Amino acid sequence: MIELTIDNKKVAVEPNTTLLEAANEINVNIPTLCFADDLTVYGGCRLCVVEVEGENRLRPACNTRARQGMVVKTHSPRVREVRETLFELIIASHDISCELNCLTCSRKSSCQLKDVAEDIDVSRMRLEPGDEEEEYDRSSHSIVREPNKCITCARCIRKCEEIQGVGVFAKASRGPETRVTTFKDKGMGNVECTNCGQCVVSCPTGALHEVYHMEKVWDALYDEDKHVIVQTAPSVRVAIAEAFGEEPGTIATGQMVAALRRLGFDRVFDTNFTADLTIMEEGTEVVDRVVNNDRLPVLTSCSPGWIKFIEHFYPEHLENLSSAKSPQQMFGAVAKNYYAEKIGISPDDLVVVSIMPCTAKKFEARRPEMSDDVDYVLTTREAARMLKSVGVNACDLEPEDYDEMLGVSSGAGDIFGASGGVMEAAIRTAYNLITGEELEEIEITPVRGLQGLKTASIPVTEDLTLRVGIAHGLNNAKKMMEKIKAGEEFHFVEFMACPGGCISGGGQPINTELTWQEVRERRIASLYEIDENKEMRRSHLNPKIKKLYEEYLEEPGSAKAHKLLHTDYTVRGVPGA
Amino acid sequence: MLQQDNDILLEMAHDIQDTYGYIPEREITQLAEKFSEPRAKIYGALEFYSMLYTEPTGKYIVRICDSISCFLHDSDEVLEAVQDYLELESGETSDDKLFTLEVVECLGHCGEGPVMMVNDRMYTELTSGRAIEILSECQ
Amino acid sequence: MVQERKFLKGPRLRNPADYDFPGLQRALKMEPEEVIQEISESKLLGRGGAGFPTGTKWDMAFKEEGEFKYIICNADEGEPGTFKDRYLLDERTLKVLEGMLIGAYVIDADYGYIYIRGEYFKSIKILQEALEEAREAGILGENILGSDFSFDIKLVRGAGCYVCGDETSLLNSLEGMRGQSRTKPPYPISKGLCGCPTLVNNVESLACVAEILHQGASEFATMGTEDSKGTKLVCLSGDVNYPGVYEVEFGSSTLQEIITDLGGGPRKSHDIKFVIPGGLSTRILTRDKLDYKYSYEGLEEAGSSLGSGGVMVVGSEQDLTAILTRIARFYMDESCGTCFPCREGNQQIYKIISRVGKGKFTVNQLEIIEDLGNAMAEAARCGLGQSAQYPTGTILAEFKEELVEGAVY
Structure with missing residues (x-):
């Protein structure tokens, strides 16, 4: 152990501990901006500088290791003076003007600049802000970039490169021209961006946000000629409460349903329902392909960020993807066909809205092969904003149930939101499809958890042990693909673009208090809790799914099911490579 | 390891630029592939260096030093004369793609200022008249 | 009247056929430790601006273990007011190569780079030719000068970026990244290029090494003051009558004398308003502070530092x-x-x-x-x-x- 003194307090830490971590152990809060607990240290913002006895300059706490006998002052007058000047500089580089001020910012309630202002108790603002007009990047279906709000902390760059293995962003030029940009300034919509939105949730300011569909949804809700229905993804129910001040992981399913009715949706349905349907279609496909040794391994297809990733970086493996659409798009297809027919309205008068933890779902809905089945996609954050603006709190209403027809789901659907959840749900049903019996040990723990790459062997019959793999976060997806390319054998592999799965999607509420790890763990725990508390935990036992097949789709994998519920993919590659 | 001759990005970029006059998009992508890095990152790295160009420049790149020592010898007058003559501001390229003008920092000829470079040629102890004479010979 | 002391300066030296590399010849007959000892005794301080003892740096690099070791000549001279490395590269080309070869031999470097400013087109050409000819003459490559020592150098052109003169930025630049500095520690000596031990020396330091090995540490140490041994290439520019690169023995003269005797005094009718004494990134000295001896300690006493040796004289009528x-x-x-x-x-x-x-x-x-x-x-x-x-x-x-x-x- 290394002993040092921080703010007159003795503290003992492990070797290699940074001063930032050491201070944290004695509950001293040092302000940071470019630091993020899941990314490499950058040492750019310098807000965390501290005084170290014997050194002639201040040292960045994020990047200075504790040494034996070190004497550190984290908030001395010298430090506070420099910090305040640094903050003045940051604000001057971050465009705050009358037309575009904090009140309309996407991050008005989760702005880290505001947090820092409070932390260092800013008292002066003497510098003139930059006056250059910078064009927004609106090239993407999913994400907007407002460069004037960018403070060039490189968190988006690091997130995209280190966690997602994509590297859409880079810092270009230098000096005052230093900027975050995409390849040749083409814009996010014109490069190999997967739309995962991890950059959005790692941005400390409002420089990145989703492409808003709120206005369109308001218009639809106000249009009396339209029948507007909404579906909510599994992960939304364990996160939306955060936007109303509750702790991460607060389960607000029924309250959210009630709130969405208040907002004016004609029906509130559950994406979990089509998650069950996905299991039926994808499970059938997996069983079929495993039995026939056809294009193995089967790769899951429900994460649109992952889909775009594989289309860009591993197009030679597109044939391995399951042809099943994602639950969002299955819902759209079922709604625009089966549901419209059932209630006797023209699909043209039906508006399908989804609430997703995801920014990539916005892109997915606009894919040409999806024929606009889903009209608009709101992120969890957008949904919360809409609810707030009509005075509804998604946490304190009397809980209500989803509307029945497309709203009943098994626990298998709920766990779709956690890494390993699709796999677990699929195994529960595939076991039945193969053996005709029910899997006894329903909780398949080897596929759960936040470990980046997971593998498991699931005995099914005497001759068949399913070999499965799970990867979440696209950098892990890349590793998994390299394993597969190197010949490691799997039957079925689950991929989620976001680290931890959909619960930490790019459309989720942004928590600036807890560590990323804690937030994810809590949301995941809640999904498993929901599953555990459900009577029905197997997709194939969902009565409404059975009914849908009986009344409309015939059987899993039927021609009709194929037409509506399956899709194909696009070879994208990386242009020029 | 770097011990082979051809794996220094900067040198490769210089070579590409010596061939095309700038570094075309497809070449950047190929560099990215060679170094197994995202193409945005390579682009960002190239853009860092003011002597590397990812867009075509004029046939003649005119660099005028306006750093302290040259300024003490009236580089500002030379610069103004050249700007007027070329009708260009720093960083601009003429419509006929003949000239790109750049005001640059110290070129390491502080004892012989004011100085101007036209492509790889250095001209020292300039006057406004001499500078324009040199440029008028560039066709 | 101050006179130039010619230790580093001398006739043009570009073609290996005309030069027998006496410093290198001598070094190759010595143990690496002995060479380091000699450099340490000379009390040579790094000439790039920071003034770190070269002997100590070499000793650290020598002791550093690594599968691969690099030596880099930092020729990215960009500090405004500085042009002495260009003089050495153009005129005393082989002395710089010689210093680098001695360093490579001493630390057992596997490969060397010369990172040169992209704007120094002429110097680049001279170096390219010199390297080619050195290879042909057996000064580079396998079994240099018939010894067991093998080594080669690649010339890398910078591309218009001052900050790459910082040694960690230079390393990033060589690795194909943006030339932004690294946080230290680790220092390049232990984790430099691609994580390998790397010795980075300035052009002038390497030329000094070649002369120290040739003429002997004692010869070097007879020149200068207790804390500043040897000579320094001073770049005079700005409002002086005879700007240029002058070699000055440390402690032999004051800044004022250098400006008056070597630079011919202020230009035109100007009085001196102030002097920037060590390249742009140093504190200015006003007219009344020019009577300190030109040495590391002298300029520090005056309130500034010797930096890179770029002396910029600003006349009284300047804006x-x-x-x-x-x-x-x-x-x-x-x-x-x-x-x-x-x-x-x-x-x-x-x-x-x-x-x-x-x-x-x-x-x-x-x-x-x-x-x-x-x-x-x-x-x-x-x-x-x-x-x-x-x-x-x-x-x-x-x-x-x-x-x-x-x-x-």
Whole structure:
């Protein structure tokens, strides 16, 4: 152990501990901006500088290791003076003007600049802000970039490169021209961006946000000629409460349903329902392909960020993807066909809205092969904003149930939101499809958890042990693909673009208090809790799914099911490579 | 390891630029592939260096030093004369793609200022008249 | 009357056929430790600007274990007012190569790079030819000069970036990244290029090494003062009559004498207003502070530092705000853009100064510049940001009366 003194307090830490971590152990809060607990240290913002006895300059706490006998002052007058000047500089580089001020910012309630202002108790603002007009990047279906709000902390760059293995962003030029940009300034919509939105949730300011569909949804809700229905993804129910001040992981399913009715949706349905349907279609496909040794391994297809990733970086493996659409798009297809027919309205008068933890779902809905089945996609954050603006709190209403027809789901659907959840749900049903019996040990723990790459062997019959793999976060997806390319054998592999799965999607509420790890763990725990508390935990036992097949789709994998519920993919590659 | 001759990005970029006059998009992508890095990152790295160009420049790149020592010898007058003559501001390229003008920092000829470079040629102890004479010979 | 002392300077030396590399010949017959001993005894300090003892640096590099070791000649001379490395590269080419070869032999380097400013087109050509000819003459490659020692050098062209002269930025640049500094530790000596032990030396330091091995450490150490041994190439520019590169024995003269005797005094009718004594990134010295001996300690006593040896003389009739504007623009444009204090601070200082134009600074503006300068000095990531305030801050402080509105003294 290394002993040092921080703010007159003795503290003992492990070797290699940074001063930032050491201070944290004695509950001293040092302000940071470019630091993020899941990314490499950058040492750019310098807000965390501290005084170290014997050194002639201040040292960045994020990047200075504790040494034996070190004497550190984290908030001395010298430090506070420099910090305040640094903050003045940051604000001057971050465009705050009358037309575009904090009140309309996407991050008005989760702005880290505001947090820092409070932390260092800013008292002066003497510098003139930059006056250059910078064009927004609106090239993407999913994400907007407002460069004037960018403070060039490189968190988006690091997130995209280190966690997602994509590297859409880079810092270009230098000096005052230093900027975050995409390849040749083409814009996010014109490069190999997967739309995962991890950059959005790692941005400390409002420089990145989703492409808003709120206005369109308001218009639809106000249009009396339209029948507007909404579906909510599994992960939304364990996160939306955060936007109303509750702790991460607060389960607000029924309250959210009630709130969405208040907002004016004609029906509130559950994406979990089509998650069950996905299991039926994808499970059938997996069983079929495993039995026939056809294009193995089967790769899951429900994460649109992952889909775009594989289309860009591993197009030679597109044939391995399951042809099943994602639950969002299955819902759209079922709604625009089966549901419209059932209630006797023209699909043209039906508006399908989804609430997703995801920014990539916005892109997915606009894919040409999806024929606009889903009209608009709101992120969890957008949904919360809409609810707030009509005075509804998604946490304190009397809980209500989803509307029945497309709203009943098994626990298998709920766990779709956690890494390993699709796999677990699929195994529960595939076991039945193969053996005709029910899997006894329903909780398949080897596929759960936040470990980046997971593998498991699931005995099914005497001759068949399913070999499965799970990867979440696209950098892990890349590793998994390299394993597969190197010949490691799997039957079925689950991929989620976001680290931890959909619960930490790019459309989720942004928590600036807890560590990323804690937030994810809590949301995941809640999904498993929901599953555990459900009577029905197997997709194939969902009565409404059975009914849908009986009344409309015939059987899993039927021609009709194929037409509506399956899709194909696009070879994208990386242009020029 | 770097011990082979051809794996220094900067040198490769210089070579590409010596061939095309700038570094075309497809070449950047190929560099990215060679170094197994995202193409945005390579682009960002190239853009860092003011002597590397990812867009075509004029046939003649005119660099005028306006750093302290040259300024003490009236580089500002030379610069103004050249700007007027070329009708260009720093960083601009003429419509006929003949000239790109750049005001640059110290070129390491502080004892012989004011100085101007036209492509790889250095001209020292300039006057406004001499500078324009040199440029008028560039066709 | 100050005379030049010719230790490093001499006739043009480019073609290996005309030169027998006496320093290298001698080194190859010695054990590496003996060579390090000799360098240490010479008390040579690094000539790039930081002034770290070369012998110590070599000793550390020698002791560092690694599968692969590099030696790099830092020829990215970019400090405004400095052009002595260019002189050595162009005129004493083989002395620089010789110094590098001695270093490579001593630390057992596997490969070497010369990182040269991209703007030095002429020097690049000279070096390319010299390297080619050296290979043909058996000075580079396998079994150099018939010994067991094998080594080769690649010339790498920089591309217009001042901050790459910082050794960690230079390493990043060589690795194909943006030339932004690395946080230290680890130092390049232990983890440099691609994580391997790397010795980075300035051009002038390497030329000194070649001469020390040739003429002997004792010869070198007879010159200069106790703390500053040998000679220094001084680059005189600005308002002097005879600008150029002069070799000066440390302690033999004052800055004033160098300017008067070697530089022929102030240009035209100018008096000296101030001198920037060690390249742009050093504190200015006003006319009354030029009588200190030219040595590391002398200039420190005067309140500045020797830096790179670039002495810029500013005459009394020059426009201070125009000079300040150019200084501010330099640091603004050359900031690598990574750390906020340097990127934003230099930009703000430039904005304020250029807005003042031909007018005067307000007390408020002065205070802001001081605060920004202080924040950069305290919190910037590398030397560029940390020292950017030296010239600006000292000009503003020394000429307050002239520059600030309503200043009372």
